[in-house]
Each structure stands twice: as structure tokens, then as C-alpha cells.
Amino acid sequence: MTQNSDGGGVSEVDWDAEAVSFDEEPDHGLRDPEVRAAWAERLRDWLPGRACDVLDLGCGTGSLSLLAAEQGHRVTGVDLSPAMVDLARAKLAGRDAVFLVGDAALPPVGEQRFDVVLVRHVLWALPEPGRALRRWWGLLRPGGRLVLVEGVWGEAGIPAETITGLAEPLGGHVRVERLSEDSALWGKDVDDERYAVVVRGD
Numbered sequence: 001m002t003q004n005s006d007g008g009g010v011s012e013v014d015w016d017a018e019a020v021s022f023d024e025e026p027d028h029g030l031r032d033p034e035v036r037a038a039w040a041e042r043l044r045d046w047l048p049g050r051a052c053d054v055l056d057l058g059c060g061t062g063s064l065s066l067l068a069a070e071q072g073h074r075v076t077g078v079d080l081s082p083a084m085v086d087l088a089r090a091k092l093a094g095r096d097a098v099f100l101v102g103d104a105a106l107p108p109v110g111e112q113r114f115d116v117v118l119v120r121h122v123l124w125a126l127p128e129p130g131r132a133l134r135r136w137w138g139l140l141r142p143g144g145r146l147v148l149v150e151g152v153w154g155e156a157g158i159p160a161e162t163i164t165g166l167a168e169p170l171g172g173h174v175r176v177e178r179l180s181e182d183s184a185l186w187g188k189d190v191d192d193e194r195y196a197v198v199v200r201g202d
């Protein structure tokens, strides 16, 4: 990964090639009931208690999209990788969800606005994370929120303090939740930095 002055990186991962085996990681596919339950519980806390419109950017195979849909939310997913989008469409077939191929930094949603922009393990790979956050904030309805799940994995990732520094000027209420110690989320013990940043406009 190459790093830039905004704290972001440019991912050199071939996500189309990764798609076929992506769900094999416990926290990706959420196939283990305990891991799945741990993410469902966090998501229930991060998302509003009423049915709302969620934009899942860099949605991958749609694992978090599915949890959100199961909790009654309407989901729009966007991913740059057509192979990931195909898998997300299959995973959420029959649900109130649409998936688009596009750039998370410039989501192809036109004038549509959302109650939540949900982004897990994607912001770190964008070349200009500060610009992306400002754009996402602008996609929210009044009182909406950003839910950002990120971490630092060796050379890759973005520290929580970089995201909070970029998010503070948005004007919302910024809260950091540390996730490293909750091994149920990862299907194993981890000792690197993993966290969620929730930025609320209400």
C-alpha cells in the first residue's frame, strides 16, 4: 500500500480476484453463528432503532448489508468490484436491497439521501479519506450518521485518531468504539488496532 498526506492509502489489492474466497475469513463471511451474532449486536447498536435507508460503501460480498436488511433496513450497496457486487446481489436476493458497481469515493446514487452511510474496511484504501468523509456526510439526511469500521493491519489500514481528526470538522458528534478486545467479532484473539467511529448528526 502507498500512503498519502491525507492519511489514506491506495490499495493494490485485486478485489475481483479476492471475491471468490473473501467470505472464508470469519469476519468477512460471518458464517460462524457466534461471529455473526457479535456483528449483528454491534450493528443493532450503531444503526437507528427504526427501519431506515443504509448506504453500504465498499460493500464487498454484502455480509453487513445482509445483517442490516435482516434488521429491517433498506440497503443500497456500492462496490468497485463487479465480482463482489455479483456475490452481494446473490446473498441478498429477495431482500429490499440494490447493489451498484461504482466508486465509494463518488457513490453513484444521484440525488438519493440516506439515514446511514456504513463503511467497513474501505476508508483505509481510499486515496483521499478526508474528501470521502465530507462527501458521505453530504449524502446523509438531517440527523443521519456515518458508521465507519476500520483498523490497522501491519502496513495496511488507518489509525482511529486519523479518522477522528478528519471527522471532527464535519460538525457531528464523534464517538470511537474499540473492537480489538472483542474476539467474537473476529473469530480469534487479535492484538492490532480495530475500532468503529460513529459520527452522528442528531
Ligand SMILES: C[S@@+](CC[C@H](N)C(=O)[O-])C[C@H]1O[C@@H](n2cnc3c(N)ncnc32)[C@H](O)[C@@H]1O
Binding pocket: 011, 015, 016, 027, 028, 057, 058, 059, 060, 061, 062, 063, 064, 078, 079, 080, 081, 084, 102, 103, 104, 105, 119, 120, 121, 122, 125, 126
Ligand atoms: C476489505 S473489503 C470490505 C468489504 C465489506 N465492506 C466488508 O466489510 O465485508 C474492501 C472492499 O472495498 C472495495 N473497494 C475498494 N476500493 C473501493 C472503491 N474505491 N470504491 C468502492 N469499493 C471499493 C473492494 O472491492 C472490497 O469489496
